[in-house]
Amino acid sequence: MSRPITIQNHPFRFLLYLEWILMGCAALIAFIPSPLQRFPTKFPELIICSVTVFGLMGLRLPTSNKFTKVIYTALEIFLIIITTFFGGRAARLFPFLYVILVTRSCLIFQIQGRVIITFLSFVLFLLTLKRRFDRLPLTPAAQERFLFINFSFGVMFGLALLFVLLLMTTVLSERQSREELAIANKKLSQYALRIENHATLEERNRIAREIHDSLGHSLTALNLQLETALKLWQTNPEKAQTFLAKAKELGSKSLQDVRQSVSAMRSHTLQEQSLEQAIAVLAENMHRATGVLPIxxxxxxxxxxxxxxxxVYRIIQESFTNIYKHAQATEVKLELAANKDLKLIVQDNGKGFDLEQNTTGFGLQSMRDRTLALGGKFQIHSTPGSGCKIIVDIPLPR
Structure with missing residues (x-):
C-alpha cells in the first residue's frame, strides 16, 4: 500500500507552491471590496474558507484507497463550485482551480481516472462560463461577439487541460521509470554481490574438490606403495625398491597437485590427453597399487x-580411489558410452557398504555434485558383502 502524498514526499513541490500563490490571490480578491457591482462577492468569508480548505487539502493526497480518492475529489469539486458561484471577482480565478484539480488527479489516479477528472473539469468550466454569460445584459450583436470569445476561451482552456494532463502523465511516467530503474539498479547490485559471493563459494568448493580428488588420490596410492614396500623390504628388497620408486613418483605428483590446486590455475585436468587415455592411466595406476586391472x-x-x-574423469578417479581404498575388490569393471547421452557405470565385487550410513563422505558427495552440476543423474547401488555399482547419466548437448 503506497503512502499518501504529503509536503515531505511531494514529487513536484513547485506545483504545491504555485497552488498556494493562485489560491492566495483568489482569497485576496474576494476579501477586498469591489467598486464595481456587476460581480459582487456575496459571501467573502465563505469563499476564503473554501479556498483555504481547498489549499490545505493539497498538503495530503490519498493514493491507496479508491473510495477515499473519490470522496477527496468530490469534495474538491464541491469547493470549486462554491468559489465559482459565490466568488464574484474571485470567480475569475476559477479556471486555475480546475487546473489544480487536474494536476492533483494525475497524482492520485491512474490514467482512466485522470481522463475522467479532466473531462469533468472541462464540462463544469463550460457550465460556469455559460452561467456568467447568461447574467450579462447584452445586445444580440454583443452577445454574438461575446459568445465567440467564450467559445474561443473554452477551446483554449480545454486544450490547456489536455496539455496539463499529457504533461503530468509524461512527467509521472518518466519519474516512475527513473524510480523503477533505481530499484532495478539496487537489486542488480545486490544480485551482483550475491553472485560474487556465490562464485567465491563455488571456487572454494572447486578447489576443495580438486585437492580431494587429485591430492587425495595420489596420497592414497602413495600410502599403498609405502605399505607394500615395507611388507616386501625383508623378503624381497628389489621389488620393495620398485614400490619405493613408484612412491617417490607419486610424492612428486602430489606436490605438483598441491601447487596446482592452491594456485587454482589448472587449465585442463587431462593435460592434453583424451578421456580414453586418461582412463587407461587410472586403470594402470590401480593395477600397480592393488594388482587388480579394471576391465x-x-x-x-x-x-x-x-x-x-x-x-567424468574426476568421477572415475574418485570411484577407483574408493575401490582400492575401501572395497577390497578383486574385480572392477568400467563401462562408458556416449551416444545421445553419456552413461558411466563403475562396478566392483568388493565388500560393499550400507547406503544409509556411508553416502555422506566427501568423495561420494563430490561425485554427486559434479553429476548434478551437469544436469545428470547419480545413482549408487550397494549392500554389505555384494560390492558397489555407481551409475552416472549425463545429458550431452544436441
Whole structure:
C-alpha cells in the first residue's frame, strides 16, 4: 500500500507552491471590496474558507484507497463550485482551480481516472462560463461577439487541460521509470554481490574438490606403495625398491597437485590427453597399487565436450580411489558410452557398504555434485558383502 502524498514526499513541490500563490490571490480578491457591482462577492468569508480548505487539502493526497480518492475529489469539486458561484471577482480565478484539480488527479489516479477528472473539469468550466454569460445584459450583436470569445476561451482552456494532463502523465511516467530503474539498479547490485559471493563459494568448493580428488588420490596410492614396500623390504628388497620408486613418483605428483590446486590455475585436468587415455592411466595406476586391472569398455560414438570430460574423469578417479581404498575388490569393471547421452557405470565385487550410513563422505558427495552440476543423474547401488555399482547419466548437448 503506497503512502499518501504529503509536503515531505511531494514529487513536484513547485506545483504545491504555485497552488498556494493562485489560491492566495483568489482569497485576496474576494476579501477586498469591489467598486464595481456587476460581480459582487456575496459571501467573502465563505469563499476564503473554501479556498483555504481547498489549499490545505493539497498538503495530503490519498493514493491507496479508491473510495477515499473519490470522496477527496468530490469534495474538491464541491469547493470549486462554491468559489465559482459565490466568488464574484474571485470567480475569475476559477479556471486555475480546475487546473489544480487536474494536476492533483494525475497524482492520485491512474490514467482512466485522470481522463475522467479532466473531462469533468472541462464540462463544469463550460457550465460556469455559460452561467456568467447568461447574467450579462447584452445586445444580440454583443452577445454574438461575446459568445465567440467564450467559445474561443473554452477551446483554449480545454486544450490547456489536455496539455496539463499529457504533461503530468509524461512527467509521472518518466519519474516512475527513473524510480523503477533505481530499484532495478539496487537489486542488480545486490544480485551482483550475491553472485560474487556465490562464485567465491563455488571456487572454494572447486578447489576443495580438486585437492580431494587429485591430492587425495595420489596420497592414497602413495600410502599403498609405502605399505607394500615395507611388507616386501625383508623378503624381497628389489621389488620393495620398485614400490619405493613408484612412491617417490607419486610424492612428486602430489606436490605438483598441491601447487596446482592452491594456485587454482589448472587449465585442463587431462593435460592434453583424451578421456580414453586418461582412463587407461587410472586403470594402470590401480593395477600397480592393488594388482587388480579394471576391465574398461569404452564406446564413444560422439565427441564429449571438455566441460564434461573433466568431471567424468574426476568421477572415475574418485570411484577407483574408493575401490582400492575401501572395497577390497578383486574385480572392477568400467563401462562408458556416449551416444545421445553419456552413461558411466563403475562396478566392483568388493565388500560393499550400507547406503544409509556411508553416502555422506566427501568423495561420494563430490561425485554427486559434479553429476548434478551437469544436469545428470547419480545413482549408487550397494549392500554389505555384494560390492558397489555407481551409475552416472549425463545429458550431452544436441
Amino acid at each position: 574398461c569398455e569404452i564406446t564413444l560414438s560422439r565427441p564429449i565436450p571438455p566441460e564434461i570430460t573433466t568431471p
